[in-house]
Amino acid sequence: VLAGHTASGARLIRWLEDGDPSGLDALRALYPRSGGAHIVGITGPPGAGKSTLVDALIAEWRKRGKTVAVLAVDPTSPFSGGAILGDRVRMQRHSVDRGVFIRSMATRGQLGGIARATWEASIVFDAMGFDIVAIETVGVGQDELDVVKLAHTTAVVCLPGTGDSVQALKAGILEVGDCLVLNKADQPGADSAERDLVEMLHLRGEDPSGFLPRLLRTVASREHGIGELADAIEAHRAHGEASGAFGKRSREQARAALLERVREGAARRILGDLSERADVREALRAVDAREQDPYSAADQLVATFLSEKGPS
Ligand SMILES: Nc1nc2c(ncn2[C@@H]2O[C@H](COP(=O)(O)OP(=O)(O)O)[C@@H](O)[C@H]2O)c(=O)[nH]1
Numbered sequence: 001v002l003a004g005h006t007a008s009g010a011r012l013i014r015w016l017e018d019g020d021p022s023g024l025d026a027l028r029a030l031y032p033r034s035g036g037a038h039i040v041g042i043t044g045p046p047g048a049g050k051s052t053l054v055d056a057l058i059a060e061w062r063k064r065g066k067t068v069a070v071l072a073v074d075p076t077s078p079f080s081g082g083a084i085l086g087d088r089v090r091m092q093r094h095s096v097d098r099g100v101f102i103r104s105m106a107t108r109g110q111l112g113g114i115a116r117a118t119w120e121a122s123i124v125f126d127a128m129g130f131d132i133v134a135i136e137t138v139g140v141g142q143d144e145l146d147v148v149k150l151a152h153t154t155a156v157v158c159l160p161g162t163g164d165s166v167q168a169l170k171a172g173i174l175e176v177g178d179c180l181v182l183n184k185a186d187q188p189g190a191d192s193a194e195r196d197l198v199e200m201l202h203l204r205g206e207d208p209s210g211f212l213p214r215l216l217r218t219v220a221s222r223e224h225g226i227g228e229l230a231d232a233i234e235a236h237r238a239h240g241e242a243s244g245a246f247g248k249r250s251r252e253q254a255r256a257a258l259l260e261r262v263r264e265g266a267a268r269r270i271l272g273d274l275s276e277r278a279d280v281r282e283a284l285r286a287v288d289a290r291e292q293d294p295y296s297a298a299d300q301l302v303a304t305f306l307s308e309k310g311p312s
């Protein structure tokens, strides 16, 4: 995997997806060798042209001498074979290029959630030595926002003629965009959508690190505006490194990854034999009978559990 063998990388990601213990062992060994890649999130509503855009970006990044791994995450449907297949077909022309590695993931029911599966895959790509790791995801729910948080740089893809979707985007993912892409700029309504989005960006102003997100117009299917988008992504990387924003993000990631696993481990130990215990059954009965409130009962149980298990 460290030598960048795609077949090995693919097998490792499969292990991780399947919850195979070998996957976790490999991840432990790889983790210290990760941290070099620029992780780029591409998000937006279905049909906005994300996959087409990623395909065009791959070509642009390759021209600039960068190697690229792509993870296409499709969490929207348990039967998403179609969409995933569509993504892969759109990026098909790069499949013979050794500097490009494309994987897709349908993640409903994924052990530990989409964010975790994506994080693990990105560590693998990163350790494989890819310069850029692009993660395509549909920007809808909280899980997908967590995926976005993983990226150093996030491009939010919008399309014209959907005033409603601009409204919907405003509420959530527009806020996390470091680049705003108005794709399908060849379609009617592009100018008015651009005015709305520019105004929105203007209201938002600079982010806490002093970066001012820009709007880019693209026609992904004709590869228009792709160089400018790659420039904007690169500008955000340069700013993130100079301002310390990437370092801060990396520390937050490390903290979140560590705390999540502490929480998981602690919960597993404490909750493992929960239903078997007499004191838990008694607490359930007392709460049900309104003899005790659930808060005090839970506090008592936690205190008991901790005193029993002790530090080990
Ligand atoms: N007219 C036009 N069509 C586009 C453009 N970009 C993508 N498409 C088409 O929009 C459809 C959805 O694209 P896709 O990349 O699968 O969207 P995704 O769901 O966001 O990944 C495809 O049929 C693309 O060919 C564009 O800039 N202009």
Ligand SMILES: [Mg+2]
Residues within 6 Å of the ligand: 050, 051, 052, 087, 136
């Ligand atoms: Mg897609």
